[in-house]
Amino acid sequence: MLPTMTRGIRTLALAGALAAMTAAPLDGVPVSTEHDLWFPIGERLEYKLYWGFLPVGRAWFEAVPHKLGARDCIALRARARTNKIVALIFPVDDEVESIVDAETFLPIRYHQRLHEGDKKRDELVLFDHDDGKAYWEDLKTHELRIIEIEDDTRDVLTLTYAMRKTGLDVDETAHFRVLVDDKLYDLECTALERDSVTVGRYGRVPCIKIEPKARFGEIFMRKGQVFLWFTDDARRLCTRMTALLPFADLKAVLDKVEGPGDDRWVHDERD
Secondary structure: OHHHHHHHHHHHOOOOOHHHHOOOOOOOOOOOOOOOOOOOOOOEEEEEEEEOOEEEEEEEEEEEEEEEOOEEEEEEEEEEEEOHHHHHHOOEEEEEEEEEEOOOOOEEEEEEEEEEOOEEEEEEEEEEOOOOEEEEEEOOOOOEEEEEOOOOOEEHHHHHHHOOOOOOOOOOEEEEEEEEOOEEEEEEEEEEEEEEEEOHHHOEEEEEEEEEEEEOOOOOOOOOEEEEEEEOOOOOOEEEEEEEOOOOOEEEEEEEEEOOOOOHHHHOOOO
């Protein structure tokens, strides 16, 4: 059961020259205003994680400025951790970062450090969209693989932000190519219905419920279904993520929004 929960947390909280791609971030350097983004740089989202009714941890997502030489980029970061009680049984501390080109919003470098129980993984992916290849490396064993990709291939973290760009209306379906670990998948996302979700201090929030499905394997769960709820407003925030599993449902619920902006999300206003 615990490995299944771990896979769920990873899902809910959920990957130029090599020297340039691994350059240190210059957080705080503003991204050029010529890039028309659909979310504010500096946004930070915090989620509560539950296994059934049991709180098991928290997850954080943030987007900050990043520079690769003179190239405007965005660092998308996510972290998921079990709380102290659950960590005594099965500790999880996963960190993921994706460096994204600010103009194309395609990933350049994806790095995941995963600590789940007694297992640890440290993997790096470099994307070369011009050449149609991704270079995956296990940084612990130094195993290397070259993966053929398409023009719009993204990692999972970049995809979660890309899905917020235009949103989906009920009965609409969008298709994506996504690289998970060292495998490429076709992902189909369908908007099922309009719904509302209770989001802590924000009250009831109108949302669109979406179901993602993968071809050629399972991205999210080996068994069960996954549903995502995105706000039906300009932000298109993911307010809830639920995995329906045989033993208990795993869910992440939005708890706090921080960063720039003057809307209800930043000022904690209820309906």
